[in-house]
Amino acid sequence: MQRLYRKRIVLGVGGGIAAYKSAELVRRLRDQGAEVRVVMTRGGREFITPLTLQALSGHPVHLDLLDPAAEAAMGHIELAKWADLVLIAPATADIMARLTQGVADDLLSTLVLATDAQVALAPAMNQAMWRDDATQANAQALQKRGYQLFGPAAGSQACGDVGLGRMLEADELAQRAADCFQWQALTGKHVLITAGPTQENIDPVRYITNHSSGKMGFALAEAAVEAGAKVTLVTGPVHLPTPDRVNRIDVVSARDMLAACEAAMPCDLLIASAAVADYRPEVVAPHKMKKDPTTGEGLLLQLVRNPDILATIAGREDRPFSVGFAAETENLLGYAARKLKDKNLDLIVANDVANPTIGFNSEENAITVIDRELQASAFAQTSKSKIARQLVAFIAERLNRA
Numbered sequence: 120m121q122r123l124y125r126k127r128i129v130l131g132v133g134g135g136i137a138a139y140k141s142a143e144l145v146r147r148l149r150d151q152g153a154e155v156r157v158v159m160t161r162g163g164r165e166f167i168t169p170l171t172l173q174a175l176s177g178h179p180v181h182l183d184l185l186d187p188a189a190e191a192a193m194g195h196i197e198l199a200k201w202a203d204l205v206l207i208a209p210a211t212a213d214i215m216a217r218l219t220q221g222v223a224d225d226l227l228s229t230l231v232l233a234t235d236a237q238v239a240l241a242p243a244m245n246q247a248m249w250r251d252d253a254t255q256a257n258a259q260a261l262q263k264r265g266y267q268l269f270g271p272a273a274g275s276q277a278c279g280d281v282g283l284g285r286m287l288e289a290d291e292l293a294q295r296a297a298d299c300f301q302w303q304a305l306t307g308k309h310v311l312i313t314a315g316p317t318q319e320n321i322d323p324v325r326y327i328t329n330h331s332s333g334k335m336g337f338a339l340a341e342a343a344v345e346a347g348a349k350v351t352l353v354t355g356p357v358h359l360p361t362p363d364r365v366n367r368i369d370v371v372s373a374r375d376m377l378a379a380c381e382a383a384m385p386c387d388l389l390i391a392s393a394a395v396a397d398y399r400p401e402v403v404a405p406h407k408m409k410k411d412p413t414t415g416e417g418l419l420l421q422l423v424r425n426p427d428i429l430a431t432i433a434g435r436e437d438r439p440f441s442v443g444f445a446a447e448t449e450n451l452l453g454y455a456a457r458k459l460k461d462k463n464l465d466l467i468v469a470n471d472v473a474n475p476t477i478g479f480n481s482e483e484n485a486i487t488v489i490d491r492e493l494q495a496s497a498f499a500q501t502s503k504s505k506i507a508r509q510l511v512a513f514i515a516e517r518l519n520r521a
Contacts, residue, residue, distance in 0.1 A: 121307030122300040123293070124152035124349060125364050129198055129236075131207035131227045132172065133214045134162015136277045137243035137286035141208055142167060145175040147293040152349075156181065156198060158227045162211070184226040199233035204299050207231075208269070209243030209286045212254050218266075219257040237299050239267040241292055246282030269295040303347030304515035310348040311386040311439065312340050313393035313428065315355035317373045321420065322404035330479035331394035333357035335444075338507035339390055340365045346511050351383045355393060373399065373425035380432055388518055389439045391429045392468075394446060394479075398422035430462040440518045442466045448473040455489055466490055466517060468510065476500070488513060 128148055132141045141157075148155050157172045158181045169180035181198065207214060207227070214227070218240075223229040231238055240261065248254055249271060258268060270287040287295070314336020318326040333354055340352045341362040350365045353376055361367045368383070370376045373395045380389075401421040408418070433441035443464045445455035448471070455469035470486045472478035477485045477500060485500035488510070498509055 121152070122297045122302060122347070123148065124307060124347070125344075126153045126300060127201055127203045128153050128155050128296065129202040129205045129230065129234075130155055130157050130172075130176075131205065131210075131214075131230075132157060132159045132163035132167065133207060133209045133211040133227075133243075134160055134165060135209040135211045135243045135286075136166060137209040138163050138166035140286055140289055142171055142175055143289035144208055144292050145172060147289045148296065149176070151293060151297065153296075156201070158182075158198070158230060160214070160225060160227055162213075181226055184224075184229055196233055199230050199236070202230075202234055202236040204296060205231060205234055205236055205238045206241065206269075206292070206296055207239070208241035208292055210240035212242075212244045212248045212251075212257075215240065215242065215254065215257045215261065219260050237267065238265075239269055239296065239299065241269045241286050242271040242284070243286035244271075244284050246280050246284040249284040250282075267295075267299070303345075304512060304519070305343055305388070306347035308348045308387040308518070309351070309385070310340075310343045310388045310390065311351050311353070311380060311383050311432075312336055312343065312390045313353045313376060313380065313395075314340070315357040316394050317355045317376055317396045317425075318371050319373065319396045319399035319425070320403045321400050322406065322408045324407050327396055327399065328356075329394050329396065331355070331357075332480045333359050333393075334480075334482070335484060335503050335507065336390075336392040337362060338503045339392060339511060341504070342507040342511040343390075345508070346515060348388075351386070353379045353383065353393070372396075373428065377426050377428045377431060380428060384432070384435070384439075385437050386439045388442070388514065389429075389432050390442045390514070391432075392444045393428075395428055396425055399425050427462070429464070433463045438463075440465050440514075440521055442468065442514055445469045446472045446479075452487065452489065452495065455487070456493055459489055459491070459493075464491075465521070466514060486510065490517070 155176045173180045272285040273283045274285045315333030316329045316331040318328045320326045337359050340350050343350045344364050352365050353368045368379045401423045429443050441464045445458050447454045451469050455467050459467040467489050468486050484503050484506045486498045488496045
């Protein structure tokens with residue numbers, strides 16, 4: 120059920136005795152990596168306390184439609200936008216009837232009308248109520264609108280009756296929730312991405328860096344999340360917002376970046392798109408360096424090699440599938456192929472940074488990917504976000520084949 124990893128599920132708890140199963144359902148969903156926010160009806164609160172579900176979900180339980188505190192933080196519209204799946208368990212006959220009619224008189228029903236996410240119901244009621252013509256008509260109407268019904272199951276009920284109407288058990292509901300999401304190219308994979316430049320201090324006010332904006336790496340992180348991956352993004356100093364559902368780690372120097380990457384291991388896939396400084400000053404001055412006004416002499420800096428992040432990670436015993444970037448101004452494919460071999464990479468992405476339309480800080484890119492057999496695959500110039508999606512799909516296919 121890795122398909123639930125980092126999925127956002129709003130769990131609606133209706134007013135039925137089966138609400139006690141909702142606590143276990145929250146645990147099962149979270150065990151599979153889902154983030155859960157709970158919305159309770161007034162009836163639901165009669166069977167299980169909000170405090171129980173708050174403790175299990177790790178978030179405050181949403182109770183009232185017109186709650187000033189909730190509206191300032193995550194009100195019904197924000198919850199509706201946030202959700203990947205709205206699962207109502209238990210879904211009582213009353214809830215099903217109100218949803219069929221489009222009633223929006225409490226938080227849960229309003230949220231359902233406002234969301235574009237998939238909505239699933241886990242019916243729970245007396246067997247006679249489930250068999251009633253009105254309930255059956257409501258169930259059919261909801262399914263025609265695209266709502267999914269998980270159950271009900273048959274068995275003994277709290278009232279002593281036996282028949283259809285029991286809410287499914289938590290394990291099966293969690294599996295049904297996972298089935299709502301397609302298995303994607305990187306589902307269940309941990310992807311480590313480096314992005315942006317590094318900065319190497321000369322003194323407290325000066326440093327060596329490069330022109331990398333980080334845009335390509337951030338686009339790759341977003342594309343990897345869309346492909347179902349858990350993404351750790353280690354980035355040098357950039358002015359970019361963190362992509363949704365990405366674990367971002369900010370670093371400054373090459374050594375910082377290497378330490379962050381090693382701390383993030385193990386991973387299944389490394390995409391090293393950062394423009395890491397090859398050299399750093401051997402000595403960092405403790406105070407701002409002053410020029411000598413009596414001479415016109417220049418400043419001589421002694422530089423030393425930085426650690427090779429890509430080669431270090433690709434050389435580990437637990438090495439991930441390793442993808443490097445070669446940003447070159449000449450002999451693009453030749454230099455890229457040599458880097459592929461020297462660093463023990465699975466793929467290398469070559470791009471011509473001498474071309475201002477696809478170089479550093481540009482909004483577009485055009486790349487050529489080279490594999491271990493030195494087969495080259497070209498990707499035509501387009502936006503970095505589109506290139507990122509194409510590249511992630513290409514890498515995922517090679518990773519899953521490896």
